[in-house]
Amino acid sequence: MYTPVHSRAASAAYRQVGVQSGVDGATPQALIKMLFDGLVQSLNAARGAMARGDVAEKGRQLGRAVRILEEGLKGGLDRQRGGELAANLGALYDYCIARLTHANLRGDVAAVEEVLKLVAPVADGWNQLAAAPAGRA
Template identity: 30%
Template sequence: MYKSKGIQAYRKDSLKSDLASADPHRVIQLLMQGALEKLALGKGCIERSDLPGKATALTHAVEIINGLRDALDRDANPELVDNLESLYEYMVVRITEASVTKDTQIIDQVMALLLQIKGAWDQITPSRNQAGYTDQVEARVGAV
């Protein structure tokens, strides 16, 4: 039991460190990974009939997905943002449905959708990402 808490504390500190030094692209990657982990945990809790664990894990997954939705930049590509926003909303509805019905297949579907988005996000190269981020910063500074 002690080792588990130590590992959890280390992982939490490691994540905080990653987030503190991460660029916005990396933060989104970490959030997507976190949502996938919470969904997998929620699925496992359903399979073990751990209802409090299920509720906690799936609530965290919904919170992360809502955070991803809130982080969307409408100025970047409005059509893409509208599509992602709709997809994130759909995921939240489906996670809620999975929580109520205890249907792990729904969680699998949501995870597959999120993996597709994450896969596309992961394809963005660091140099391309940095150039886009620099352009956004310069545009914001120029607007002031």
């Protein structure tokens, strides 16, 4: 079925507004949860691309995952107030970035799976914080 270009553009614009609205009204915990959700989604998409032999999509998804780790999660750390926890998370994110770079260069799905296993407990913690009633987190 053919959808006119202006209709497709409008749909894309509405989706973007919905995403932006979700970001604008989100708590800091919810924003971090969104980053982890995007990270896990990209890692799973990269695994699928690797299984299909889709090199371009693998590179795109791993690049997105690295950007989320570097610019979103690591960039958002408050090393002054976060102390040892922020330092440990920064080291974890650096390690994950190195493993994903290796995975992209070598087509190593095991490295992607390793990163998924490493970030899952941290993502779960943020999911619990984001779901906690106001004042309890």
